[in-house]
Amino acid sequence: MHTVYVDAHLDDETRRRKVYQGQIFTFAPRPSTLALIDHARSMIEEAFPGMDPRYAQFEMPVQRYVEIVAPLKPRFIHNETTKGLIREVLAEFGCDLERTYQDVPRLRMVTSDAYLTSGVGYAHHMHRDAWYAAPHAQLNWWLPVYDIESECSMAFHPRYWTDPVENGSAEFNYYEWNAVGRKSAATQVTGDTRKQPRPVHEIDPDPQVRFVVPVGGVVLFSGVQLHSTVPNTSGFTRYSIDFRTVNIDDVIAGIGAPNIDNASTGTSLRDFKRASDMAEIPEAVVAPYDIGPKPPEGVLVYTPGS
Numbered sequence: 393m394h395t396v397y398v399d400a401h402l403d404d405e406t407r408r409r410k411v412y413q414g415q416i417f418t419f420a421p422r423p424s425t426l427a428l429i430d431h432a433r434s435m436i437e438e439a440f441p442g443m444d445p446r447y448a449q450f451e452m453p454v455q456r457y458v459e460i461v462a463p464l465k466p467r468f469i470h471n472e473t474t475k476g477l478i479r480e481v482l483a484e485f486g487c488d489l490e491r492t493y494q495d496v497p498r499l500r501m502v503t504s505d506a507y508l509t510s511g512v513g514y515a516h517h518m519h520r521d522a523w524y525a526a527p528h529a530q531l532n533w534w535l536p537v538y539d540i541e542s543e544c545s546m547a548f549h550p551r552y553w554t555d556p557v558e559n560g561s562a563e564f565n566y567y568e569w570n571a572v573g574r575k576s577a578a579t580q581v582t583g584d585t586r587k588q589p590r591p592v593h594e595i596d597p598d599p600q601v602r603f604v605v606p607v608g609g610v611v612l613f614s615g616v617q618l619h620s621t622v623p624n625t626s627g628f629t630r631y632s633i634d635f636r637t638v639n640i641d642d643v644i645a646g647i648g649a650p651n652i653d654n655a656s657t658g659t660s661l662r663d664f665k666r667a668s669d670m671a672e673i674p675e676a677v678v679a680p681y682d683i684g685p686k687p688p689e690g691v692l693v694y695t696p697g698s
């Protein structure tokens with residue numbers, strides 16, 4: 393049984409518990425989310441002078457589009473204003489900034505009509521973030537930057553909350569991914585050769601659920617939830633922001649969504665920084681999650697440009 397909570401007035405702890413049970417939350421726009429969207433839009437629009445970013449893909453060859461968005465992504469991620477605005481969002485949602493740790497926000501663009509589906513415009517196949525070594529206490533926050541349609545949204549495949557999926561996560565080591573997979577995104581223009589965890593066999597995406605929220609609206613869900621990028625047939629590029637959080641008390645207590653099929657090694661926990669002051673998670677807290685080997689060439693925390 394799945395429940396979608398719309399604008400629920402719950403405290404953060406109660407909300408997290410429900411997310412760990414596979415429930416999904418949607419929220420209407422709030423001042424803090426609209427401020428974040430305004431900021432994202434100004435950065436996107438600056439990168440496409442004189443153009444509507446949603447239709448820029450039709451005005452240039454794909455290589456040129458990649459040249460524009462490849463640097464735009466890290467520019468948005470590491471922008472100080474961006475970090476502050478995420479903190480404002482968490483505060484407005486009632487998260488304790490001393491106990492909540494945030495990953496860097498991602499800016500994603502999903503072009504229409506299969507213009508660019510790899511590398512920086514990667515359209516995610518069905519996956520759980522957990523297969524990419526995300527902690528099971530991870531919450532995903534997703535916001536569209538411009539109006540979206542069902543044809544360019546994100547899909548959830550809720551039956552797999554309880555049905556295990558045979559998948560390649562056993563082959564996935566987070567530190568190896570940091571060393572190799574992430575760096576090569578901008579070079580993957582015509583196809584994507586990065587080794588990513590995916591279902592081993594074709595699985596039925598249906599029933600699937602898609603949420604069309606207004607600009608500044610939020611979809612909040614567990615990183616264990618099976619989800620995918622809808623192949624964009626809307627006729628315009630979809631731009632979205634997503635970021636992830638964990639509550640440190642849940643991490644310490646080992647509370648989170650159940651593991652039914654994840655065998656990834658390493659952990660992305662070190663990517664999370666305390667919302668109040670960007671302090672790191674103590675290694676002693678990370679240690680129980682740091683499973684599997686550390687490859688000699690592995691990188692614990694990815695730093696873009698390194």
Ligand SMILES: [Fe+2]
Nearest residue numbers: 516520521619
């Ligand atoms: Fe994901």
